[in-house]
Amino acid sequence: MFRLILRRLAISVAVLWLVTLLVFVATLLLPGDPARAILGQQATPERIAALNDQLGLDAPVWQRYLDWLGGVFTGDLGTSAASQGPVTELLGGRIGASLVLLVGAAVISTAGGLALGTWSALRRGRAVDHTVSGLSLVVAALPEFVIGVALIVVLSTTVLPLFPSVTLAPPGEPVWSQPIQLVLPILTLTLVVTPYITRMMRATMSEVLDSGYVEMARLKGLPERVVITRHAVPHAIGPVAQVIAIQLAWLAGGVVVVEFLFRYPGIGQALIDAVNNRDVEVVQAITLLIAGVYIVVNLIADIVGIMTNPKLRAEVAR
Amino acid sequence: MTAPATLTHTLAARDLRVDTVAGHPVLKGVSYEIAPGEVLALVGESGSGKTTAGLAALGHFRRGLVHTGGAISLQSGAADPVSVLDVGDRERRQLRGSTVAYIPQDPAASLNPALRIGKQIGEVLETHGYGASDAERSARIAEVLAEVGLPDDESYRRRYPHELSGGQQQRVGIAMAFACRPSVVVLDEPTTGLDVTTQTLVLRTVAALTTEHDTAALYITHDLAVVATIAHRVAVLRNGEVVEYGSADEVLRSPSHAYTRELVTAVPHLDGTGATDTSGSVTSPTSASPTSASASGASASDGPASAGARGDRGRRPVLSVSGLSVSYGDHHVLRDVSLDVRAGECVMLLGESGSGKTTLSQCVAGLGEPHAGTVSLAGAPLAASTQQRTAEQLRSVQYVFQSPYSSLNPRKTIAQSVELPLRTLTDLDAAARRARVTETLERVRLDPALAERLPDELSGGQRQRAAIARGLVTTPDVLLCDEVTSALDVSVQATIIDLLCELRRELGTAMLFVTHNIALARHVxxxxxxxxxxxxxxxxxxxxxxxxxxxxxxxELLANTPRM
Structure with a gap:
C-alpha cells in the first residue's frame, strides 16, 4: 500500500512543480509593470529603474524563477510590493481565516451530501428522491455569488434579519471571535458544493444497493441499519471521495468570490487586492497555495480509494 | 425424521403470483411443497421466474416486482407454521438467515469484497443470537467451515473473498447459509460457473448437509444433469407456470409435458446420444453430425488448405500451434503447447477455468500477449499480434466470444456488426457486402427481419447466432469458438451446437472449440x-x-460429469 501511496505522492510533487512553473510564467505575462503600478503614473523613469533594481526585476527570467522557487522551499515567499512587508506575514492570519471557511464548509457539505444522497438512494423513485434530485439540480446550476446574494437578501435583510451580511470583526481580531459572521459565508459555500456530492452519492449508492452483496446481507436477516452502514456505504465512499475531492478543491478557489461578497478577511480578499495592486509576489504565493490545496485534497481522495478497496490494499501489502 | 408425524412439509408455496410494477405477470400461480430433508429442484430457463419463486420463500422480491397473490408457509420443527409473506418486516428479518437461508448464484458478487469471510459468516450468527458468547460463535464458524470442507483455522477466516477461488467462495456462501442450521435453504444455481470437479464437491456438500440436518432444500437450476444427481422431486417452470411436477425419476425418465421433453433432449450426453431411449425422435440431430461432418468437410471445403489429400489422417493441418508458451511474470499460463487442426476438422480444447484455454485461443487469434513458439496458418507462420497480420490472414482466422451479451456493440445493428469484418478485411463493394451479410444471416438461421435490430432487442441465442454470423461472414478457414455456449440456456446450447455442426458440414470450416464441458465432446x-x-x-x-x-x-473429469 505504501508503495502505491508513495507513487501518488511523487506524482503530486511533480504536479506542484509544474504549477510553480505555470504560476511564474503567468505572472510574467500579466500586462503592466509592477514598479509603475506601485509608484503610480507620475513616477520618473529613474525611480522606476531604482525600484526594478530593488525588486530584482531586471535579473534574467530563469534566475528570478530559481530565486523565487528557492524562497518557496525555505518558507520565504518574498516581499509584498504593496505593503512592503513579507508575504508570509501578510497571509499568515488570512490563511487561518480562509481555512475556517473551507473546513467548515467541507465538513458540513460532505456529511450532508453523503447523508442526503444515501437517504435519496434508499427512497429511489419516491417523492423524496425526486425532490432531492430536483432541488440539487437547481442549486447546482446557480453560481456562488447568486446563492450568496440570495442568502443575504433572505437571511440578513428585512425578510429575516438573522445574520450579518458582512464581516464585523475589526482587522486584527480573529474571525472566529464572532461566530455569527461565519454563518452566511459557510452556508453559501456549503450550498454550492453539497448538490454535487449528493447526486454522486445517490448514483453510487443506488448501484451498490442493487449489488449482490447488499441483497445477500438483507437475505441474511441483518437489520437495515447494519446493511447500510456495513455493507453498502463503505463501497460507495471510494468513488464519491473523488467527487468530494474535486469539490473541496474547487472550494479553495470558490472562496475568492465568497470572501469578496462578504468582505471576509481571507486569502481570497488578499488575492483580489493583490491583483489590483499588481502585487506579483502575493499573487504567486496565493495561487500556489490554492494549487497546493487542490493537490493535497486529491491525494487524500486517492488514498481513501485505496483504503476502501481491500484488493488494492492487499496488492500493496504483497 | 425428527419432526412430528403430522408434519408433511417444511416449506409450501400456494398459488404464488408475482407481477412486474408495469403489470406484466412473472409468476402465474406457482405451488410447491418441500418435506424435511427433501430436495426439490425448480427447473427452468432464464426468464422463467425461477429465481423470483425462490426468493419469495424468503419474503424478498427484487426491485420492480410486486407480490399480487398466494402465500408461502414455513414450518420449523414443532412450531406453528409462519406465513412468510404476511408477517411484519421485523419478524421476516428474524426468519431470514436463521430459519430460511439463501445460497446465491454468483458468490463472487454476493460476498462483500471488503469484509473478511469469518466476519461475514459471524454476522449471521450474531444477528440471530446464535450462541451465547463470541467464543461459542467462533467455534460454530470453524465448525461450519469444516462442514463445507474448508480450512477452519483463524488465518483462513481472516481472508477476503478475492483471496479465494470460485469454488471456495461458493462454499463460504453455503457455510453462511447453514451457519444457523436453517430448516429451509434456497439454492439459486449454486454450481453455475464452477468446474465440474468443484461442482461435484459442492453438490455432495449440499446433499450431506441437507440429509444430516433434515433441511428442506429448494434447488434452482437449468441443468437437468445436476437435477438427476441431487433432487428428489422436480418442478418444471416455464413462463411463470409449473408445467410439470413429480419425482425426479418420473420427470427425467418419462416427461409428460412437451417442454420438459424438449429440455431433457437438449442435455448433452457423454455418449453422444440424446437422453435415454424413450423414443426415436429424442436422438438429437447433433449426435450424427460429427462423423458425417468430418467426411463431407473435406470435399465441401473450397479453401486453399483442402487442396491436399482427402484421407482423414493425410490432410494437412490448416492451423498448427507448436511449442507455444506464455507467461505473466513468474506465472506460466501455457507451457510448450502444440496442437494441429486439419481442414474441416473440429478440435475440442477442453480445460477448466485457469487452464489457459482462452489464452491459447487468443494467441491463435492474435489477441494475446507476446508468446514463445509459433502459430501457423496453412504452413505460413502468423505474427503474434493482429496488427502485424495481413488482412488475408485476419480473414482466415475468426473468433466467436463466450458472451454474446458483451461481444456485440450495443449501438450497432446486427447487420452493421456482421458487415464490419467484410469492410475492414475485404475489398467487396457495398452491394456485395450486403448480399454476403444477408446470405450469412440466413445461414445461421437468423430471421432477416432482425438484421436491422440492436443487440438489446434479441435473445441470448439470437445474439450468439449473430456473433457466429460475424465470425463466418469472411468465410474463414478456422473459426475459434471460445465457450460459445456457456452463457446460454441448455436448450439454446443444443440449437447452437446443431448450427455449428451444420455450418461445418456446409462450409468445411475448421473449428477450435474451446470449452469446459466434456459432455459436448461427441456432439461437436x-x-x-x-x-x-x-x-x-x-x-x-x-x-x-x-x-x-x-x-x-x-x-476424474469424466467421473465428475453429472449424467442423467
Whole structure:
C-alpha cells in the first residue's frame, strides 16, 4: 500500500512543480509593470529603474524563477510590493481565516451530501428522491455569488434579519471571535458544493444497493441499519471521495468570490487586492497555495480509494 | 425424521403470483411443497421466474416486482407454521438467515469484497443470537467451515473473498447459509460457473448437509444433469407456470409435458446420444453430425488448405500451434503447447477455468500477449499480434466470444456488426457486402427481419447466432469458438451446437472449440486436446479420449460429469 501511496505522492510533487512553473510564467505575462503600478503614473523613469533594481526585476527570467522557487522551499515567499512587508506575514492570519471557511464548509457539505444522497438512494423513485434530485439540480446550476446574494437578501435583510451580511470583526481580531459572521459565508459555500456530492452519492449508492452483496446481507436477516452502514456505504465512499475531492478543491478557489461578497478577511480578499495592486509576489504565493490545496485534497481522495478497496490494499501489502 | 408425524412439509408455496410494477405477470400461480430433508429442484430457463419463486420463500422480491397473490408457509420443527409473506418486516428479518437461508448464484458478487469471510459468516450468527458468547460463535464458524470442507483455522477466516477461488467462495456462501442450521435453504444455481470437479464437491456438500440436518432444500437450476444427481422431486417452470411436477425419476425418465421433453433432449450426453431411449425422435440431430461432418468437410471445403489429400489422417493441418508458451511474470499460463487442426476438422480444447484455454485461443487469434513458439496458418507462420497480420490472414482466422451479451456493440445493428469484418478485411463493394451479410444471416438461421435490430432487442441465442454470423461472414478457414455456449440456456446450447455442426458440414470450416464441458465432446468434436495448468496432458480422437482416457485428470473429469 505504501508503495502505491508513495507513487501518488511523487506524482503530486511533480504536479506542484509544474504549477510553480505555470504560476511564474503567468505572472510574467500579466500586462503592466509592477514598479509603475506601485509608484503610480507620475513616477520618473529613474525611480522606476531604482525600484526594478530593488525588486530584482531586471535579473534574467530563469534566475528570478530559481530565486523565487528557492524562497518557496525555505518558507520565504518574498516581499509584498504593496505593503512592503513579507508575504508570509501578510497571509499568515488570512490563511487561518480562509481555512475556517473551507473546513467548515467541507465538513458540513460532505456529511450532508453523503447523508442526503444515501437517504435519496434508499427512497429511489419516491417523492423524496425526486425532490432531492430536483432541488440539487437547481442549486447546482446557480453560481456562488447568486446563492450568496440570495442568502443575504433572505437571511440578513428585512425578510429575516438573522445574520450579518458582512464581516464585523475589526482587522486584527480573529474571525472566529464572532461566530455569527461565519454563518452566511459557510452556508453559501456549503450550498454550492453539497448538490454535487449528493447526486454522486445517490448514483453510487443506488448501484451498490442493487449489488449482490447488499441483497445477500438483507437475505441474511441483518437489520437495515447494519446493511447500510456495513455493507453498502463503505463501497460507495471510494468513488464519491473523488467527487468530494474535486469539490473541496474547487472550494479553495470558490472562496475568492465568497470572501469578496462578504468582505471576509481571507486569502481570497488578499488575492483580489493583490491583483489590483499588481502585487506579483502575493499573487504567486496565493495561487500556489490554492494549487497546493487542490493537490493535497486529491491525494487524500486517492488514498481513501485505496483504503476502501481491500484488493488494492492487499496488492500493496504483497 | 425428527419432526412430528403430522408434519408433511417444511416449506409450501400456494398459488404464488408475482407481477412486474408495469403489470406484466412473472409468476402465474406457482405451488410447491418441500418435506424435511427433501430436495426439490425448480427447473427452468432464464426468464422463467425461477429465481423470483425462490426468493419469495424468503419474503424478498427484487426491485420492480410486486407480490399480487398466494402465500408461502414455513414450518420449523414443532412450531406453528409462519406465513412468510404476511408477517411484519421485523419478524421476516428474524426468519431470514436463521430459519430460511439463501445460497446465491454468483458468490463472487454476493460476498462483500471488503469484509473478511469469518466476519461475514459471524454476522449471521450474531444477528440471530446464535450462541451465547463470541467464543461459542467462533467455534460454530470453524465448525461450519469444516462442514463445507474448508480450512477452519483463524488465518483462513481472516481472508477476503478475492483471496479465494470460485469454488471456495461458493462454499463460504453455503457455510453462511447453514451457519444457523436453517430448516429451509434456497439454492439459486449454486454450481453455475464452477468446474465440474468443484461442482461435484459442492453438490455432495449440499446433499450431506441437507440429509444430516433434515433441511428442506429448494434447488434452482437449468441443468437437468445436476437435477438427476441431487433432487428428489422436480418442478418444471416455464413462463411463470409449473408445467410439470413429480419425482425426479418420473420427470427425467418419462416427461409428460412437451417442454420438459424438449429440455431433457437438449442435455448433452457423454455418449453422444440424446437422453435415454424413450423414443426415436429424442436422438438429437447433433449426435450424427460429427462423423458425417468430418467426411463431407473435406470435399465441401473450397479453401486453399483442402487442396491436399482427402484421407482423414493425410490432410494437412490448416492451423498448427507448436511449442507455444506464455507467461505473466513468474506465472506460466501455457507451457510448450502444440496442437494441429486439419481442414474441416473440429478440435475440442477442453480445460477448466485457469487452464489457459482462452489464452491459447487468443494467441491463435492474435489477441494475446507476446508468446514463445509459433502459430501457423496453412504452413505460413502468423505474427503474434493482429496488427502485424495481413488482412488475408485476419480473414482466415475468426473468433466467436463466450458472451454474446458483451461481444456485440450495443449501438450497432446486427447487420452493421456482421458487415464490419467484410469492410475492414475485404475489398467487396457495398452491394456485395450486403448480399454476403444477408446470405450469412440466413445461414445461421437468423430471421432477416432482425438484421436491422440492436443487440438489446434479441435473445441470448439470437445474439450468439449473430456473433457466429460475424465470425463466418469472411468465410474463414478456422473459426475459434471460445465457450460459445456457456452463457446460454441448455436448450439454446443444443440449437447452437446443431448450427455449428451444420455450418461445418456446409462450409468445411475448421473449428477450435474451446470449452469446459466434456459432455459436448461427441456432439461437436472429432478430436480432443485436454489442457490442464497450461499443458496439453492428453489428446486424441473423441472415442480414444472418452473411452480409454490415459490421464488421471481426464478420468476424474469424466467421473465428475453429472449424467442423467
Amino acid at each position: 468434436a472429432d478430436r480432443i486436446a485436454v489442457l490442464r495448468g497450461g499443458e496439453v496432458i492428453e489428446s486424441g480422437t473423441v472415442d480414444e479420449v472418452l473411452d480409454f482416457p490415459s490421464h488421471e485428470y481426464t478420468r
